[in-house]
Amino acid sequence: MRWTFISMLAAAVLAVTRLRTTAQATRGRFVPASAREPLRLLRATVLPSPRRDRDHLLHWSAWRREHQHRAAEAHRRWNNITTAATT
Known part of the structure; x- marks a missing residue:
C-alpha cells in the first residue's frame, strides 16, 4: 500500500514537472523536456545517493x-532428496 502511494505521488510530480517544462518551452526559452528528464531531476534532488564507501562494499x-553459498547448499540438499526419492 505504501509503495503504491509513493509511486502514484512520484508519477504525479513527474507529470506536473513535464507539463510545466513543456509550457515554458512554448515561450521559447527551453527545448521541451524529454520524458526521462524529470525523473533524472527527481533522482538527483530527492533520492539519496547510494553508499559507495569501502566498508559498505566489503560488507555487501x-x-x-x-x-550464494547458502543457496548452493540448499540446491544440493534438494537434489539429493529428489534423487533419493526417485531411485
Whole structure:
C-alpha cells in the first residue's frame, strides 16, 4: 500500500514537472523536456545517493557470497532428496 502511494505521488510530480517544462518551452526559452528528464531531476534532488564507501562494499560482498553459498547448499540438499526419492 505504501509503495503504491509513493509511486502514484512520484508519477504525479513527474507529470506536473513535464507539463510545466513543456509550457515554458512554448515561450521559447527551453527545448521541451524529454520524458526521462524529470525523473533524472527527481533522482538527483530527492533520492539519496547510494553508499559507495569501502566498508559498505566489503560488507555487501561478504553478504552476497554467504547468500550464494547458502543457496548452493540448499540446491544440493534438494537434489539429493529428489534423487533419493526417485531411485
